[in-house]
Amino acid sequence: MNKPIKQHLIDPEICIRCYTCEMTCPIGAIEHNDDNVVVDADKCNFCMDCIPVCPTGSIDEWRVVLEPYSLEEQYEWMELPEQEELEVDGGAGEDGIEALDEAMAALLAEAHAGTGGKPRAPATAAKPTVNLYNLGKPAEATVRGNYRLTAEDSDSDVRHIVLDFGGQPMPVLEGQSIGIIPPGEDAEGKPHLPRLYSISSPRDGERPGYNNVALTVKREEKGVCSNYVCDLKTGDKVKVTGPFGATFLLPSDPEAHLMMICTGTGSAPFRAFTMRRQREHPNLEDSLTLVFGARRPEELPYFGPLKKVPESFMKKHYAFSRQEGAPKHYVQDKLREEADEVLRLMQEPKGHIYICGLKAMEDGVNEALADIARGAGLDWDAIRDEMRQDGRYHVETY
C-alpha cells in the first residue's frame, strides 16, 4: 500500500479563476484551463505563497490521499471531493490537517492521542492556517523578552518568551503550536528537528495589534531546545516553523463553556484562550473554568496575573501537591470536588473539556472523569467519544 500524502487542492466551487495564485507561485505548480485552476502534486512544495493572495479562500484546501488527484481529474471537477476515510497515522483529523510535514504531524498525533480517537475542532473555531513555514523555509523571529515565571528559589525554571515576527505573517490561533529549531546538530550530525511549543498568547498578539507570540517554556535538564529557548536574550534571532495544529482550538461561540485542566506549562494554550475571551468578550460571566495543578504556588506559571482575573469571568481551582502544611492535591481531586460542574459540561452541547500538560496527568484525569460519569449512571467512554465527535473534548499531552 502506498504511503498517504497530503495534497494541496483548490475548491472549484469557490474559486473565481483570477489566476492570482498561478502568477504568485514561484515554481509554476499551479495551472489552469478554461474550466479549473489546479495544483500539480508533483511540483507543489507547500511554500504557501499562494495562500494569502487568494481573494476567495478557495486555495486553502488539503486532502490526505493514497494516490494524488491528477491534473486531468482536477480539471474535471465541479466540486471538491470529500476527504476519504483513511487510516492515517499522524495526519488528518476530520477537520483537516494538523501539519503538513510528517514529523510535526506525528508529534501532534502523539500529543492528541489521549483524546481516544480522531480529534475534531470545535464547530465554531476559526479556520487555522498550518505550515506557513517549514524546516526548509523557516520564519525568523526576534526575541523581545524572556522572563522567569517561577520563583527564584524554585528548582523549576519556567519562562515566558516573547517572539516578534516583524513583517513576516504568523497567523496563529489560540491552541496552535509553533516549532523552534535549535541551532546545531544532533549526534548523527544532522540539523535538529524543530520542537513544538504551544503558544500562550492570543491571535492578535501578546500585545494587541503587534505581530508577536508568547511561549511558556520549562527548562528540562539536558533538553536541547528548552535550554536554548530558556537562555535566549532580547534581540536574539530564532528560526521558527508552523503554525501547527487544527483541532485543539478555541470555539468562537461566546456561549461555549470551557473547562480547562492543566499542569505546569500545559497552561500555555489556556492563557491564550483566556486572553482571547477577555479581549473579545470582557463581560462574559461563568463560561470559563480553570483547574490548574502545580507543586507549589511559587511554581505555578502566571499565578500573579491569574489572581487578577475575576472569579466571575473564570472560576479557578488550584491543586498543589507539595504545599507545606497542606494535604497533597492533584487536578483529579479538584475535578471530583467539582463533579456537578464537570457532569454538566459533559452533557451540555456547549460544554467543552480541554486537558493539557504532561502525559502523566492523563490517567488520573481520565479516571476522575470516568468516576464522575459513573456516579451519575453514565458511561464515560461513550460520552468521551460523543464529545470528541462534536469537537468538545481535547487532549494535548507530552
Next chain:
Amino acid sequence: MLDLINVSYDTQIPNNVGLSSDKRVLKALEKWHPGYINWWNDLIPENFQKSLVYLRTAVSVDPKGWAKFDYVKMPEYRWGVLLAPQVEGRTIPCGEHAGEPAWQEVPGEYRNMLKRLIVIQGDTEPASVEQQRSLALTAPSLYDMRNLFQVNVEEGRHLWAMVYLLHKYFGRDGREEADDLLRRSSGSEEAPRMLGAFNEETPDWLSFFMFTYFTDRDGKMQLESLAQSGFDPLSRTCRFMLTEEAHHMFVGETGVGRIIERTCQVMKENGIEDPYEIDRIRSLGVIDLPTIQKKLNLHYTLSLDLFGQEVSTNAANAFNAGIKGRYMESRIDDDHKLQDATYEVTTIEDGQIKRIAAPALTAINMRLRDDYTRDAAGGIKRWNKIIEKAGVQFELKLPHEGFNRKIGVFANQLIDPEGNFVTGAEYDAKVNDWLPTHADGDFIQSLMKPVYEPGQYAGWIAPPKVGIDNKPGDFEYVKLHMA
C-alpha cells in the same frame, strides 16, 4: 538599507519606495494628500466614514504577508504606494526594444504616450468610487457593505499608485495631471471622467456586481497589459494592483452568483418552473433571470467599448514602444515583436460579420478584447451551474460582440444579441427584451432596502458560502456608527 518588501510607515504615506529619502516626491505627495482626503470625505456619507469597517490593508508586497485584516475607519485607511519587488535583470518584454534592459526612468521619446496611459488608468480609479458613492445606503448586508468599501478604498489606493508615478517621473505636468484626477468627477457636466462608462451612476447592487464583474475586469486586463510594460516602475505598480483587483472580481462574480442562487431557490420553493413568469417571480421579491440576462447584456457591451477600436495605431505604437504588452505577454510563445504576424479581427464586409487577418501589431486591442471575453465567459459558465444545480431551465449567455456597441466597427449597427443584423423596426420591437428598461430599473430599485443586522441578508440575495478572512456567518463586518 532600503526595505523593498515591507512597508515603511515612517512617513504619512506608507510606502516601499523609500519616500522618506526622496524629499521632492514626498513633499509633492504630502501636498496632494489633503485634497485626496477632502475628496474622500465629501464622497462617502458621514455615518459610514465614522463606522468601523473590517478591511484588509496591504502591509507588504511579499505574497505571504501582503494583507492584514482589521477594523478601520475609512478616512484613516493607510493608503500607500506599493510596488511589487524589482525583478533583477528584467528586460523589456515586447516591441522593438524587446530584450533590452527595462527602463527605470521614463524614456524621453515615449514620455507623452506613457503619461497618457497612466492618466487614463488613474482616472478610472476614483471614478468608480464616485459612481458607487450611494450604495452603502441600500446594502443588502454588512458583509456586502464591507466588500463595497474594500473595493472603494482599494480603488483609492490605485489612484495613489498612479499619482505616485506622475509625481515621481513626470515633474511639473505630472503634478498638474495628478491634481486633475481629483478635479474631474464622474457624471460632471464641466469636468467629466475621461471614459464614458465611468460617468454612469451605479444605481443599485445588481449594477454594482455587474460593474465589478464586467467593467473591473476590463480594468484587470488593462492592468495585466501595463504590468508587461518595459517601464519598470509602471510594471511593478500594476503587478501589485492586480492582487487587489482580484478581490473586485470576486465581489462581482459571487455577488451576481448569489442573486441567481436566491432567485432559483425562491422559484423552486414556490413551484415556479418557467423563468419567464416574470411578474410572479418579482412578486416574491427576487430578480427574475431574464432581467439578470438584460443587465449582463448591458454591462458586457459597455465594457467591450472600453477596449477601443479593433484596429488601432495607438495600440500598435504602445506595444511597439514596449510601453504596454499583451495579456500574459511573458507566456505567449512568439517573437514578441509582431512585425510580420497577423491576428484575426472582426469587421463588417458586404453586410456580413467576418474575421479577417490584420497586422497583429494594429490588432492589439482586438486581441486583448478576445482575452477579456474568454475570461468573462468563465464566470457565466459558473453562474449557469448554479441555475442547473437548482434544476431551473435557463441559460445565461454573453451577447454577440456586435450587439449594443458604440465604439469600433459595430458602432451604432443594428445587431441582435445573437449577432444577426436586424431592421430598426425589429430592433425596436425586441430591445426591451435585450436591454434593461426603466421599468426594470424601478423594480430593482424597489428591492434596495438596507439590511444592517449582522448575519442577515436581503431577501433577493443568498448569503455567501464563506466569510471574509474565514469569519463566521454572523460576523459584524461593519460596526455602524449610530449618530
